[in-house]
Amino acid sequence: xxxxxxxxxxxxxxxxxxxxxxxxxxxxxxxxxxxxxxxxxxxxxxxxxxxxxxxxxxxxxxxxxxxxxxxxxxxxxxxxxxxxxxxxxxxxxxxxxxxxxxxxxxxxxxxx
Amino acid sequence: xxxxxxxxxxxxxxxxxxxxxxxxxxxxxxxxxxxxxxxxxxxxxxxxxxxxxxxxxxxxxxxxxxxxxxxxxxxxxxxxxxxxxxxxxxxxxxxxxxxxxxxxxxxxxxxxxxxx
Numbered sequence: 001x002x003x004x005x006x007x008x009x010x011x012x013x014x015x016x017x018x019x020x021x022x023x024x025x026x027x028x029x030x031x032x033x034x035x036x037x038x039x040x041x042x043x044x045x046x047x048x049x050x051x052x053x054x055x056x057x058x059x060x061x062x063x064x065x066x067x068x069x070x071x072x073x074x075x076x077x078x079x080x081x082x083x084x085x086x087x088x089x090x091x092x093x094x095x096x097x098x099x100x101x102x103x104x105x106x107x108x109x110x111x112x
Numbered sequence: 113x114x115x116x117x118x119x120x121x122x123x124x125x126x127x128x129x130x131x132x133x134x135x136x137x138x139x140x141x142x143x144x145x146x147x148x149x150x151x152x153x154x155x156x157x158x159x160x161x162x163x164x165x166x167x168x169x170x171x172x173x174x175x176x177x178x179x180x181x182x183x184x185x186x187x188x189x190x191x192x193x194x195x196x197x198x199x200x201x202x203x204x205x206x207x208x209x210x211x212x213x214x215x216x217x218x219x220x221x222x223x224x225x226x227x228x
Contacts, residue, residue: 033215040121042203042218058215090157092216100147101216103157 002026006091006104013081013111021076021107023091031094032074033058033101034066036087043090049074081111115139116206118219125194126227133189133222135204141165143209146180146187147216151201163187194226 007022023032030051035043035058045058049068063085065077074093078085088108092101117136125131137146148160161171163180171178175192191198201223205216 035216035218040220042116042220043205043216044218045215048215088155100159100162102159103149105156108155 004091004093004102004104006089006107008107009105010108011110013078013109015081015083015111017081018077018079019081019109020078021089021091021109023074023076023093023104025072025074025091025093025102027093027095027102028071029093029095029102030071031096032068033092033094034064034074034076035090035092036060037090037106038087046076046089081109083111085109086111114219115217116204116219118202118204118222120222121220122223122225124225124227127196128193129226130190130192131194131224131226133191133202133204133224135187135189135219137185137187137204137206139185139206139208141208145207145209147205147207148178148187148189149203149205151203151221153200157203160189191224194224196226196228199224199226 004025033048034046037043044060046060046064047058047066049055052071055066067075088106090106091104094101115138144165146163150158168180177190179188201221203221204219207216
């Protein structure tokens, strides 16, 4: 039972490069979320999805795009990475409004 | 405005001491959920507890206990007889029924260090 799996776990990018973070869940959850964690800031919501084919902006969406083409996958894209996007990214999923959210192990991204 | 405030940025205790982590939240919803997560040095987020706004009973789970008080909008977390393995960052979080579907508002976390 894998739960929520994030790929990759670590990545170093050069400024201006692009990349996609993959989140996969095997719990048939409708809701999926991308958060970023920065020192002293807690976790902040980037984008979220309430179902296949639907996405919406969270608290800090600038510089990111997302897609939910399949129910089990939620992709986070950085088109042109900036040093300010250096962070730890967490994906989460949940089966309905306001239950426990299941988190992935995180992706540590460094943009140099 | 911060919906969840964890005023203690860092706490250091010696093993076997009791420690309380404070969490104050702000919401206008009558239905909401409060959470505590633990983030050990390995980095993953470990779910500890969820409490809904209609259940003010305190909860105890082993050395962990939680004190939910709606009158003061607080959801404090106490570790009794702390151990070195309790060293981690602890996050309090809020989810509002009427808010963005299921999103969590996190506090900034409290770094707990337990010394042997």
